[in-house]
Amino acid sequence: MTHGSTLHEVLIVVFQVRRFPDTHGGTKTELGVLLWQRALDPQAGTWSLPGGRLHDDEDLTTSARRQLAEKVDVREVAHLEQLSVFSDPHRVPGPRTIASTYLGLVPISSDPRLPEDTAWHPVSDLPAMSFDHGIMVENARTRLAAKLSYTNIAFGLAPAEFAMSTLREIYCAALGYQVDATNLQRVLKRRDVLTPTGTTAPSGRAGGRPPALFRFTESRLRVTDEFAALRPPG
Amino acid sequence: MTHGSTLHEVLIVVFQVRRFPDTHGGTKTELGVLLWQRALDPQAGTWSLPGGRLHDDEDLTTSARRQLAEKVDVREVAHLEQLSVFSDPHRVPGPRTIASTYLGLVPISSDPRLPEDTAWHPVSDLPAMSFDHGIMVENARTRLAAKLSYTNIAFGLAPAEFAMSTLREIYCAALGYQVDATNLQRVLKRRDVLTPTGTTAPSGRAGGRPPALFRFTESRLRVTDEFAALRPPG
DNA sequence: GCAAAAGTGTTTCTTGTACACCCATGA
DNA sequence: TCATGGGTGTACAAGAAACACTTTTGC
Incomplete structure (x- = not known):
């Protein structure tokens, strides 16, 4: 009676900063999440995270990659990390499924x-x-916002090369509040998160000084501000 | 073929700050972890984390509490939180088991x-x-050290009421390096993590000023230093 | 030249560290 | 009164926020 038929699924919260239609007919740049609409019951018509059953011969990360491949070109996914587990026995109808x-x-x-x-x-x-x-989704959003502050996780949302104004847009969209481009650059430079490419992009349609381009120094997650307080001495 | 008989287990890394025998016959205060020794194969004689199979009718946290009850009085466990999942199909011999x-x-x-x-x-x-x-264990240790810096998680390691010197010992043991009691108090006071009880403890065997006693303001996990950088404006 | 966008410099504030000094107790 | 531990105050440094000012482009 203790372990009959428990299934295991992987669900991925995929974020991208995108332009969405505004309420006034304009557009606004915001954090978007990838969802698919259920055609069948249970809960037909509602929107679900991409994912599905874990296979016997794959670990969770492999499974996540495989499941994503059914929705997007996986090569587009620049970063993937584990969040928490949802294990309420009645979280979904039917056989017990841990997510x-x-x-x-x-x-x-x-x-x-x-x-x-x-x-x-x-x-x-x-x-x-x-x-x-x-x-x-709420969970993932909170985690992303926190990590933007003390890791280089933004590499997953940014293009290979970018101007500071672009990076600023990304941070604003992901965090949900205004960020100053000047200070953003200073913070990320001090932490050695950004590397200047030495090149500049052409200036926009309305003129303006051509922006210098940067890239992320590393494209793997790295903690850049480990201890806010209680640092080791020295 | 895709989902035969996958089992799910919960494993708990239980920490306590304790005195351990030194190499020179003395004692030192250090972070300890609760382990039990396997009597049977596989890997008889090696030491394991407490835990075991997840039941069909319980979620992970409930299961963790139940499994712990077999090893310690669960009322002693002041804090319990989810860490990551280990899902390599061959992490243990026998049927596939996710931890x-x-x-x-x-x-x-x-x-x-x-x-x-x-x-x-x-x-x-x-x-x-x-x-x-x-x-x-390594994973859990890293997570604990990080959270000591930006949350009130130390409430789980400290007694109900304590002197700052005791709290200092706890932080030193858990972090593995020296922490200044003065600054520890200032940091935790500013963040409203500690509340003075107004009482003092008797001074020790060798005399000395009687220490003021404190308690943790909250005994649930709270983030006390959310954004090191890129705070919201205002 | 002017507007627009990018980049630099300066000031101020907060937070945390280091350390010297004062306080309360037991023997 | 002195050793021992506890507590306070002050000086210093780093990091981040705010904002004014300069530079480089298109028109």
């Missing part, structure tokens, strides 16, 4: 083809979500 | 009775560990 959630990041520059039932939604205005998927 | 790890904290003041096969080990000098349990 391991992942955070996935797609750079702003790419616009992968999506299946018919799949679309990006702004996180500030989610549609009716399936089961506990809404909480999972 | 969800938890971090548990026991206050320095309590000394729970333990079963015959169970003992505290200093994290700096672990015995031969079973399977991937050594990595799990």
